[in-house]
Amino acid sequence: MTGLLVQLNKSTNMRKVIYRQFGDESVLEVTEQAVPGIEKDQLLIRVKAVSINPLDWKVYGGEMKLMSGSTFPKSVGIDFSGIVEQTGSAVTRFTAGDAVIGVLDVFKGGALADFLVVKESDIAPKPANISFEKAAALPVTGLSAIQIIDQLAAVSANQEVLINGATGGIGVFAVQIAKKRGARVTAVVSTKGVAEAAKWGADTVIDYTKQDIKLLNRRFDAVIDLSTTLSFNQAKILMKPKAVFVTTLPSPLTLIYSFVNNLISGQKLKVLIVKPTIEGLNTLTNLAEAGLQIVLDKTYSFTNVRDAYREARRGKLIGKSVIVLD
Ligand SMILES: NC(=O)c1ccc[n+]([C@@H]2O[C@H](COP(=O)([O-])OP(=O)(O)OC[C@H]3O[C@@H](n4cnc5c(N)ncnc54)[C@H](OP(=O)(O)O)[C@@H]3O)[C@@H](O)[C@H]2O)c1
Known part of the structure; x- marks a missing residue:
């Protein structure tokens, strides 16, 4: 250097x-x-x-x-x-x-x-x-979280939302914004993050080093994978019939697959491609001034x-x- x-x-x-x-x-x-x-x-x-x-x-x-x-x-x-x-x-x-x-x-x-x-x-x-x-x-992680929660997953009150990778850059904001929308949030984290995720408002916290989420006997309205360790096919077992799965890993193949899947299946695959906008940045400024951690x-x-x-x-x-x- x-x-x-x-x-x-x-x-x-x-x-x-x-x-x-x-x-x-x-x-x-x-x-x-x-x-x-x-x-x-x-x-x-x-x-x-x-x-x-x-x-x-x-x-x-x-x-x-x-x-x-x-x-x-x-x-x-x-x-x-x-x-x-x-x-x-x-x-x-x-x-x-x-x-x-x-x-x-x-x-x-x-x-x-x-x-x-x-x-x-x-x-x-x-x-x-x-x-x-x-x-x-x-900016990047906040805009991503807003796009995921408000647009891709369109989270609304009383929905069950699973956030896999909830203590990373996007996860910290995604948990808080999903809670603001009135959802019940299950946060998946490693051991170090268990107490933290609860502090940001997660209703249930799962330590992925101790429990395999694919074996959870629960169904969610939205499954959001921020860890890039969960595929759409693996997530299906966690999804209600009309649930949304969000991946942060865009690829031409995933985009084509999601387009076709979303025409024929009730379980939707949504792909994050973060789009910075003035409105998004202003929303972040307002959220931070209103207490976003x-x-x-x-x-x-x-x-x-x-x-x-x-x-x-x-x-x-x-x-x-x-x-x-x-
Ligand atoms: N497509 C786009 O437009 C776009 C935009 C922004 C970001 N991204 C991507 O989105 C992803 C998330 O971004 P980020 O900034 O939040 O990343 P990050 O800060 O690295 O967070 C990833 C999280 O995943 C967790 N994790 C790792 N292995 C896991 C497992 N097996 N199960 C559950 N959680 C696990 C990590 O926890 P531990 O470290 O405690 O294990 C960490 O908290 C990244 O891949 C990033 O490149 C994409």
């Missing part, structure tokens, strides 16, 4: 994490680059914190090269919190000094830098009541980027890890 560059000229230069080939965390390097300029519909953001998502290592590991392409260098970091440094002349919703949260193109990244360039549609006001570290943990497992400094991703990839986190720009 190049490390912190000693004579960084902070007025014109910045640090940015890039990689020049697919691989594990050893491909990540901190480089010095010119602070980018903006066009009239763009804003320059001084980044305060960036969250770590499993999507990051799937992209830099080359698992998603069909979508990301194979040209280098590439950048890392999808969601962030920061402060508006400069606005283009056509920008109307924000001014310099505003605190914001935002999300970049999943396959291009670029948030792991001292500065980044966005359009107004990529950002929303930072919730006033939380730190920049917690705010950075909201944001759980941080660890925070890292910019110079420990490789360790941060390595440890996050090993799993067993409660909530999210965040890299703080110092």
Whole structure:
């Protein structure tokens, strides 16, 4: 790793994490680059914190090269919190000094830098009541949770919802939002997360290291798999006749299969493809201001980027890890 560059000229230069080939965390390097300029519909953001998502290592590991392409260098970091440094002349919703949260193109990244360039549609006001570290943990997993609970599973009051992988980035929010919709939530977690999931409101908590959920003698209106360990076919035994199964693993085959299945079967297969929107980001800001719990497992400094991703990839986190720009 190049490390912190000693004579960084902070007025014109910045640090940015890039990689020049697919691989594990050893491909990540901190480089010095010119602070980018903006066009009239763009804003320059001084980044305060960036969250770590499993999507990051799937992209830099080359698992998603069909979508990301194979040209280098590439950048890392999808969601962030920061402060508006400069606005283009056509920008109307924000001014310099505003605190914001935002999300970049999943396959291009670029948030792991001292500065980044966005359009107004990529950002929303930072919730006033939380730190920049917690705010950075909201966008990707929060938007995913809203999309899963409100759109894909369309969870409503008194429904029985099973969330498999309930202490991860999406799970923490999915449990809380499903409870807000009035559902009864069964959270599936490893031993470390049992007490935590109950704190976020889960009605029943199952430790998957002690109990095989496929042997549960129960049926749910929605089965949400955030762990990528449960297939639609395996989930059917847990589903009511008109239940929904949500997977977070999109593939062309799954999308085709779900289209055909959903025409002929009462048990639906829904696939998450997270779509960042201004409305979604604003909803997250409102939820956070209304008390949505944001759980941080660890925070890292910019110079420990490789360790941060390595440890996050090993799993067993409660909530999210965040890299703080110092
Ligand atoms: N398609 C999209 O648009 C999209 C968008 C965002 C995220 N995603 C994907 O969605 C998935 C979830 O994201 P995330 O940020 O919530 O990931 P995460 O933080 O890694 O959470 C995954 C959770 O699964 C749990 N888990 C692991 N093995 C399990 C098992 N056998 N049974 C039950 N739970 C188990 C983990 O718990 P322990 O670590 O305690 O075992 C962890 O809490 C990831 O694969 C991510 O890449 C997809």
